[in-house]
């Protein structure tokens with residue numbers, strides 16, 4: 001097949017999923033055309049089946065906001081037409097699904113039919129999409145898509161709850177490349193960070209409010225009173241400054257390292273004992289899956305789709321959002337020397353259920369089904 005993939009090319013989970021999906025499809029012989037405003041992260045190599053089309057956003061003094069959606073729709077039209085695409089797969093409803101609808105209508109006037117699959121990732125529904133400033137367009141463009149997928153059962157449920165959706169939503173969970181995300185021998189890292197055999201906690205995110213990074217620091221602070229522990233914070237975003245101030249107030253700065261944005265996050269995960277994800281909302285929790293693939297158990301909130309991935313009491317624990325006391329107690333259970341190996345093994349086994357080789361064929365079948373119906 002010839003597939004066009006539209007996504008946000010930044011560090012966010014939806015962009016990572018879209019990029020890895022495209023790379024996986026290209027590996028098994030499909031031709032994949034990425035359409036975005038910037039070269040996606042992790043797409044920095046040559047493959048005969050991968051193409052990148054940059055959306056050209058023209059500015060003009062009259063525009064306070066350049067109309068990205070129009071530039072995107074125009075680019076979709078030309079790529080579908082000149083590359084003879086069979087299907088467009090847009091990741092994240094806003095504004096990709098509505099731009100795809102516009103492109104589809106334009107192409108129809110030229111006698112070209114292009115099926116559109118929209119994948120919902122989370123904040124496009126739970127945070128941004130249901131805001132009245134976007135809701136009518138989101139509802140319309142989801143209903144106009146030829147196929148709709150969501151990354152968890154919970155996200156599917158929330159979508160039906162908040163929007164008047166007539167379409168069937170198919171759940172295809174996120175996936176992981178186990179050849180990249182696996183425990184690596186990086187003992188020298190561990191020794192450098194934890195010279196006295198301390199336990200190592202880790203959190204990776206885009207440091208937005210929804211991630212509740214303050215709970216990570218608070219849980220760490222509580223554990224450290226009893227167990228020698230260090231904390232690595234990977235990523236960056238709007239909450240970073242406030243978190244640095246919190247560390248100073250709690251007097252924990254010596255035991256916390258802010259690593260910023262890291263491409264090779266698997267190296268840090270390889271030496272970690274516990275991954276923390278106390279998010280307020282999380283449709284799936286891709287970062288937790290990456291940790292589990294590196295044999296790191298997960299202490300999470302039970303928000304959204306996280307419990308579909310992190311099995312409470314088995315691969316870690318899923319506590320109520322904001323219940324820092326319970327999170328501390330559960331973290332201590334996981335970190336106990338007699339429990340940790342079991343949690344690590346079960347985390348890895350669970351991650352294997354989301355192996356890209358198992359999930360990718362589900363997208364391929366979904367594409368074939370959608371094309372045959374259009």
Ligand code: GMT
Pocket residue numbers: 011012013014015017092121122123124126151174206208210281282283284285286287
């Ligand atoms: O979590 C974010 O802020 C980024 C966001 C995105 O759209 O890139 O992540 C969402 O999509 C990921 C990939 O499907 C999911 O793993 C995340 O759980 C989801 N985030 C939220 O629902 C908050």
